[in-house]
Amino acid sequence: MRRATAIAIATALGCGQTSAPSAPDPVRELAGAYPEEATADGAVRTFEITAAETEVPLIDGGALKVWAYNGQVPGPTLRVRLGDTVRVRFTNRLPQETTIHWHGVRVPNAMDGVPHATQPPVRTGETFTYEFTPKDAGTFWFHPHVRSSEQVERGLYGLLIVLDRAPPPYTRDVAWILDDWLLGADRQIVPQFNTPHDLMHDGRWGNAITVNGRTDTVLKVAAGERVRLRLLNASNGRVYAPDLGGLDTKIIAVDGLYARAPLPLERFELAPGNRLDLDVAIGGAGRSIAVTDQFYPQRPNRLAEIEIDGAAAGAAAGAAAPPAFASPARAHVPAWRGVLGTPVTRELRLDARRGGEFGIEWTIGGEAFAGHAHAHPSMTLERGRWSHLRFVNASARLHPIHLHGMFFKVIGRDGVAVDEPFFRDTVLIHARETIDLGVVPLDVGDWMMHCHILEHAEAGMMTMIAVRAPS
Numbered sequence: 001m002r003r004a005t006a007i008a009i010a011t012a013l014g015c016g017q018t019s020a021p022s023a024p025d026p027v028r029e030l031a032g033a034y035p036e037e038a039t040a041d042g043a044v045r046t047f048e049i050t051a052a053e054t055e056v057p058l059i060d061g062g063a064l065k066v067w068a069y070n071g072q073v074p075g076p077t078l079r080v081r082l083g084d085t086v087r088v089r090f091t092n093r094l095p096q097e098t099t100i101h102w103h104g105v106r107v108p109n110a111m112d113g114v115p116h117a118t119q120p121p122v123r124t125g126e127t128f129t130y131e132f133t134p135k136d137a138g139t140f141w142f143h144p145h146v147r148s149s150e151q152v153e154r155g156l157y158g159l160l161i162v163l164d165r166a167p168p169p170y171t172r173d174v175a176w177i178l179d180d181w182l183l184g185a186d187r188q189i190v191p192q193f194n195t196p197h198d199l200m201h202d203g204r205w206g207n208a209i210t211v212n213g214r215t216d217t218v219l220k221v222a223a224g225e226r227v228r229l230r231l232l233n234a235s236n237g238r239v240y241a242p243d244l245g246g247l248d249t250k251i252i253a254v255d256g257l258y259a260r261a262p263l264p265l266e267r268f269e270l271a272p273g274n275r276l277d278l279d280v281a282i283g284g285a286g287r288s289i290a291v292t293d294q295f296y297p298q299r300p301n302r303l304a305e306i307e308i309d310g311a312a313a314g315a316a317a318g319a320a321a322p323p324a325f326a327s328p329a330r331a332h333v334p335a336w337r338g339v340l341g342t343p344v345t346r347e348l349r350l351d352a353r354r355g356g357e358f359g360i361e362w363t364i365g366g367e368a369f370a371g372h373a374h375a376h377p378s379m380t381l382e383r384g385r386w387s388h389l390r391f392v393n394a395s396a397r398l399h400p401i402h403l404h405g406m407f408f409k410v411i412g413r414d415g416v417a418v419d420e421p422f423f424r425d426t427v428l429i430h431a432r433e434t435i436d437l438g439v440v441p442l443d444v445g446d447w448m449m450h451c452h453i454l455e456h457a458e459a460g461m462m463t464m465i466a467v468r469a470p471s
């Protein structure tokens with residue numbers, strides 16, 4: 001069936017073209033990059049998660065009123081192994097209805113947590129059981145998909161880490177969740193959401209940045225360690241460009257999946273929703289490294305500290321070299337050369353206009369999302385077929401566009417072909433920029449596509465893609 005699909009594509013592209021010595025065959029090139037189906041040969045891992053209002057000692061140790069999963073911000077980290085089945089018994093004790101969306105995880109459509117589209121919203125006092133077997137190892141996360149600009153901002157998010165069947169032997173596996181909070185003079189969350197200011201700009205940017213819910217996060221390590229550092233941007237709007245102050249750091253995975261090869265961490269814009277897995281070789285005992293956000297280099301933000309103590313246990317004094325093992329970033333990521341020239345399946349303009357509930361609406365392809373209860377797919381893609389999407393940002397704002405249920409690759413920026421050596425589920429589109437994506441959807445269902453600046457999403461910048469079996 002895969003082969004038939006590939007042939008159909010090659011024929012379609014070759015049709016009417018004169019000199020295409022090797023028409024690109026992106027579907028065939030994709031084969032082996034990631035599995036089509038999950039293999040449920042592990043354990044069933046059951047978690048209880050309750051969302052409720054609570055108070056936590058958060059920013060600078062003060063009591064902050066939040067909404068939290070299991071009474072903590074960030075919520076619990078669910079750690080499973082590839083092959084395990086995740087079962088989450090979720091209870092809603094919030095004053096609003098909610099759902100849980102598993103960001104980046106290729107789940108069956110019914111488990112995707114989109115209210116009305118894939119499940120009824122979970123009302124106050126109700127429970128819902130999510131169950132799925134992840135198809136991919138990597139760093140994923142979960143958050144509500146109802147009024148998310150308020151619910152995520154109030155503290156509802158957590159990590160889902162799917163470990164490899166044989167995890168690489170890092171001396172430490174650490175996760176940092178980056179978030180920012182907009183606090184008022186009372187040091188509490190400013191309870192006005194989706195304000196005109198947030199909507200006209202790049203969403204709600206806070207005045208306090210936390211790593212794992214703290215402003216004073218310190219990672220203590222020993223010289224000679226090799227750390228896997230997983231980063232998640234859980235902010236509503238803020239983009240970070242993490243800098244590890246000269247530590248030998250490589251990117252090994254983006255948005256969960258391993259890259260083709262380890263890449264040096266230069267400027268990487270970690271937009272809302274994005275994850276990065278870093279391979280950090282710790283050298284030079286007795287120093288402290290400031291980890292900063294350089295998105296605006298003239299105004300860097302302090303994120304956390306890495307304190308390097310003595311040599312790792314067992315390492316000879318003064319000769320603490322990090323363990324040598326092959327980086328797990330050796331995945332098959334197709335280059336997809338020549339695909340920027342394939343016909344555009346759908347071109348979508350990103351823009352704003354007056355109107356709607358908040359006075360300003362954000363649109364995709366001229367349409368503002370009508371709300372989940374009235375949603376209908378705005379386009380249909382065929383399972384197993386190459387699809388080429390073009391986003392033209394007609395606005396002067398940022399739009400990190402996120403697709404549910406599938407991974408894509410950026411194949412062009414402002415009309416120039418690019419080969420990012422990794423897949424993504426979220427890509428930051430800058431002001432007036434045009435981005436081309438290639439995607440081969442593999443899972444049938446109705447999947448959201450939206451801006452992950454949550455205020456933009458609430459104000460219309462969402463749509464749904466129907467993925468159907470080829471007829």
Ligand code: C2O
Pocket residue numbers: 101103143145273402404448450452
């Ligand atoms: Cu992380 Cu539809 O979102």
Ligand code: CU
Pocket residue numbers: 398399400451452453456457461
């Ligand atoms: Cu946006």
